[in-house]
Amino acid sequence: MKVMAFDLDGTLARSKKPMHKPMADALSQLTRLLPVAIISGGTIDLVRSQVTDMLSDEADRSHMHLMPTSGARYYRWNPEDDDWQEAYEHNLSEEDRRLVIESLERHARELGIWQARTWGPRIEDRGSQITFSALGQQAPVEAKEEWDPTNEKKNRLAEAVQKDVPHLAVRSGGSTSVDISNRGVDKAYAVRKLADMLGVTVGQIAFVGDRMDPDGNDYPAALAGTIAIRVTGPEDTLQLCNRIIDWYNRNSR
Incomplete structure (x- = not known):
């Protein structure tokens, strides 16, 4: 695993609600250990209000990749503007x-x-x-x-x-x-684009989501070949993140 990617609603936070502080702190720590992507069906405004606005001062936003509307848009941190900058979009006609x-x-x-x-x-x-x-x-x-x-x-x-x-x-x-x-612009598309941009394989991306069932919008990311990790909610995700942080801390000494 070289990259962690997360669904948002039901995974990092409850529907349309900001992340709780423990989740925000854990995600902030993860950004200092490896690249972190948020791949959500929501808009960039929701990703901001639910995730990035809640991050602690410890977060390294340059290691973050925001892919709202299921990867149809992509944003990176621009330190010169101190804001998120859109890199691409695929709008419907x-x-x-x-x-x-x-x-x-x-x-x-x-x-x-x-x-x-x-x-x-x-x-x-x-x-x-x-x-x-x-x-x-x-x-x-x-x-x-x-x-x-x-x-x-x-x-x-x-x-x-x-x-x-x-x-x-x-x-x-x-x-x-x-x-x-x-068609073709979904979370599978998002993880493939992410892999290309970061110079890794899709199989080196861990994708964490709560809707891995065949009808769920996280399923395409699993089918694409990521390390698919199904969670039951934000509390489950928090435990996962803390275990990964602990592993990095133990093995980086």
């Missing part, structure tokens, strides 16, 4: 975005999962990705986690939308979400 938004609403209504009450927009156009959030982007974590614990509702919606847009990639995302992006 206007026509594809229109088709996806119409399909999501139509099928969600047909399947009975177009909720009357939501916390914020159900459908978000992220440019490089369209995301459907059944309860709205700002729904309470508890409500999200209770809505579809078996992922059956999301998977049915993803299957229905995929038939309308076969040229795009439709994936079951976080606890209440379905993500749509250009």
Whole structure:
């Protein structure tokens, strides 16, 4: 293992919530030991608010690689601007975005999962990705986690939308979400790009995620050949990170 890559929601933090301090401290320590990537279905703003804004002063941001919207965008730290700088983006066409938004609403209504009450927009156009959030982007974590614990509702919606847009990639995302992006631009694409940029093999990247099931959006990273590590939540991830930090500390003396 020469690189560690992490999913965000359900792995480093609960849905749309900032990392807790112990997780932020552990991730900060990891950045001083090896390159660290965040590969999330969320936007760069969410990656900032949930992850990078929470890092301690110990963090080495130059060792971090931010790949939001499932790798459709990529950001590196620019010390001159003291900010994250976009290196590439793969946006959906206007026509594809229109088709996806119409399909999501139509099928969600047909399947009975177009909720009357939501916390914020159900459908978000992220440019490089369209995301459907059944309860709205700002729904309470508890409500999200209770809505579809078996992922059956999301998977049915993803299957229905995929038939309308076969040229795009439709994936079951976080606890209440379905993500749509250009085909071939997913977490498998992200880890391959990351390997090329860092001069390592995909098999030298450890990818940590909570949705490694075949319908989950972390599954492509596992299929790509990473060292796939499935976790059950942020507490599990924290234990993993602490074990890795302890190993480095013992073996670097």
